[in-house]
Amino acid sequence: MSLSLQPHRYALGVTLRRLALQPFSSLANVMVIALALAIPLLVASTLLSLQPVARQLSTDPELTVFTKVGSTTDVARNMAQRIERDYKSEVLRVRVITREEALAALKRNPSYADVLAVLPGNPLPDAIIVTLRGADLARRSPELADTWRKWDGVDMVQLDSAWVQRMEALLRFGNTALGLLAAVVAVSVLAAVFNTVRMQALSQRDEITAARLVGATESFVRRPFLYLGAFTCAIAAGVAIAASALAMGPLNGALADLAKSYGVEFFIQLPPPLWLLGFVLVVTLLGAFSARWSVTRTTRF
């Protein structure tokens, strides 16, 4: 073994011996940290699983303007031109779907074929689908809908993608909440590791003094405690991943019925392996940082 690795090998041995000397206490620390980590991990898994679903849906708000039944298609075409002209900066696209096109589309769906067959004529109105753009659409969309609703020849205006926007807003809220939760858990992990290392350092006073007497540097003295913090957190992160994976079974079972009721297929899954590796690394570094902070403060004697 290389000479430069000797002190690390020693520190590793000391760390493992300290963990083994107090197996129940070490296990309790790991479990407390693992449970704290499992909560944001589950939330993150849910949000990451939701993202592809949200991405598949159009998030550009669309307003559908229905003309009065009986009015000619020219009314709809004129209205579309007016919208394009007067609201140029707020409109991305305007499309007219004539009542004939709408009926033909409905007829292609076998579920409606029987109903449409018994109707005397075409009961559908012409529709103008307006895709909006620009900032503050959540506020602007209902305003535009109100304005256009008052126009002659307009029967009703429908805001189609409000629920998608709500879902987007919900995801944004979820991400912000996850950030805050992660911060709270990070502080809890810092506190747990800080206290564990502090207790260990106090109980190892003799060993620290002996090491200093024989010329140990502060890095040498602190290294086993850094390893202790990093090890505890790395193991805890692994346990948190395993616990989250186990929890997904019953959670997905319950979620399947809910998703089915909305006509979608959705299940939570753990983030990809690289993401999980990053999670373990960040938690390990957090443990080492907390341990360093604690041992530096505790061994000033």
Next chain:
Amino acid sequence: MIEFQHVFKSYGRGVNALTDVNFRVAAGEFLFVSGPSGAGKSTLLKLIGGLDTPSRGVVQVNGQDVGKLPPRARPYLRRAIGVILQDAHLLNDRSAFENVLLPLIVTGHSPAQATSRARAAIDKVGLSGKESLRPEALSGGDQQRLAIARAIVNRPAILIADEPTANLDHDSAVRIVEVFRDFNRVGVTTLIATHDQALIAAYANRVLHVDAGQVTERKP
């Protein structure tokens, strides 16, 4: 090798452990530091060992000014000095052998080299056959021998011991001082703090007497 120039050491307000201390110790000397309890002997040894810094004045050890050494450099000074404190700070969860191994691990010796040097140190202090015992299983005298083995295993130029015979009977104390004498014979500068006048009378070439923070030379 060791030089004190107008050294003062005080703790807090008005507690003067050492006051205007001046002396020199040449390489290879063997001397005792005597004086009543609380006189400042331990403080004197701690300053030499780089375990503390003077409040004022200059403490030179191995050509280095202890007071001016940055904290990061002090451990490297300590490696050249074997220190045996009144409380030996032996590690009771390790074997005698592992206790002696510690300084060699600190200085980054290879396992083979460390093993051979630790065995040699244990042999020199007369603890062969007791390597696997924990310190608490050793007698008071053997614990001191173990502390000496740990202090000398890195072959220091200076050996300082604070009351190493305090809890020993006279015969054991004599045997411990003999161990120190053996190291001094091969050139290790040795300072032993004690208030055992019989030992001083039997072994001292030179005595530094500490009383109320003042250091004076005394005839043995």
